[in-house]
Amino acid sequence: MPIPFTADDAARLMETLESVVADGATPGGVIAFGTADGTPEYLSAGVVAPECGTVAPTRHTVYDIASLTKVVATWPLVGRAIHDGLLDLDGPIRDFLPAMNGELPSAEATVRQLLAHTSGLRASTRLDHYRGAELPLHELMCREPLDDAPGTHRYINRGYILLGLALAHIHDQPLDELAAAVWDELGMSEVMYGPIGRSGRVAPTEQRIPGAPRIWGAAHDDNAALLGGVAGHAGVFATPRDLARYARHLLTAHADATDADLGEWMRAGLVPQAAIEPGLDRGLSWILAAGGRVAYHHGFTGTSLYLALDSGRYLVICTNAVYHGNARTRIAPLRALALKTISAT
Known part of the structure; x- marks a missing residue:
């Protein structure tokens, strides 16, 4: 039976999200969380970006998910x-x-x-x-x-x-096209490879040259951009809603012993392949924590996806923190809390 998040969990996550936004770590962001058998909950703070005026990010805001492309x-x-x-x-x-x-x-x-x-x-x-x-x-x-x-x-x-x-x-x-077929099967209608049109629904990322427009709707990663925005390591855009849907599919598949496709592959991905540091191992693509009970991955732009396999819980972070520089450093407190929260039993 999945273990739901508590009201205190949600309050701490919201407080930290608001804090990193207030500190200038990111223009804004959305956290999606829930269980495999439940309805997702969403937390939002800040704006999509100054270019978009006062538009607040929502479950339908499109983010460059960067290296989450590897697992999505x-x-x-x-x-x-x-x-x-x-x-x-x-x-x-x-x-x-x-x-x-x-x-x-x-x-x-x-x-x-x-x-x-x-x-x-x-x-x-x-x-x-x-x-x-x-x-x-x-x-x-x-x-x-x-x-x-x-x-x-x-x-x-x-x-x-x-x-x-x-x-x-x-x-x-x-x-x-291969990826789109998988996403279509999973009902993920808001995930795609770029480039995509600029709008208030799409979060801009980095300004590479002072005075020039920001990267907006195109892959932030230079190598993915050189490949036309379609690559195995980066280039995908997605919404918090669809990443939550994907997480629920993975958790459900993992729990289904008869699933010979995605479920079998999910379980294979959780077998440690190499040590990263004490307490963290690398599976097939995923980082494994909490003794293998948690699998997660980050995206350079400021995104993260966490799965707690035993408790059936997931947590998604969508930000465009690279808007202000090194996203890894700037949103570290939010990612640390997310891992601590998802690892709790």
Whole structure:
């Protein structure tokens, strides 16, 4: 039986959300929380952005979710491809990409290693360095030398870019179309790859050049932008409502022992693959905390998704904190409280 959040939980979350907004950490934000079998609750503070006037963020405000793309798009697609026999979790990524020639040290990384950030691939990912190259992107990336020995944990985006390219290749279909089909099945009508039109419903992110317009409706991540906004590591936009819906689906699937697709993959994702630091492990994509009872992931722009598997609870944070700079630093108090709250039993 899912354990609901208490009124005190909601009050503390609201107080902290209002505090980070008042401190200038983010123009505003929305928290969605609830249980697998309940109706979501929402907390909101601040404004979407000064460009949008006094418009307050709501459950329908669209946020660039940045690296949550990894668990909202790429991770479920990889799970489905493995279930359908199109990918092998322990097969090298070269087997699922167009044919390549020459020495390809990064091509030997397995799907498991790419998901778990243990591939040893080069950490710095600058796709702009490939401008004007004759070889295709996947081959250029696979020709790069390793930074670390395979098995070493280091969070990088490169592996998820390769996974996105592999998914498109094995299905002979663009990544955004593959993801949209999954989201449609789950009833997630407010999640999409960008670019999307500017409006008061869409939260702007960073101003890169003084005096220039902010990034608004386009991927904040430079590498995703170079890929047209569609990548395995970033580029997805979503609302708090749809992220809450996704969380409920994952919790329900995890609890269903007969679910041989999403449920089986959810349970596989919770098996520790590498230690991050004391108390935190890396699963397949997800960060595992509280002895494996909690799975979560962050997005660079100021988003987070938390799942408490035993208690059947979820919590979503949607902000555009990168509007004011490093979102990781600025909204740290809110993320810390979210993890503490979701981990309580």
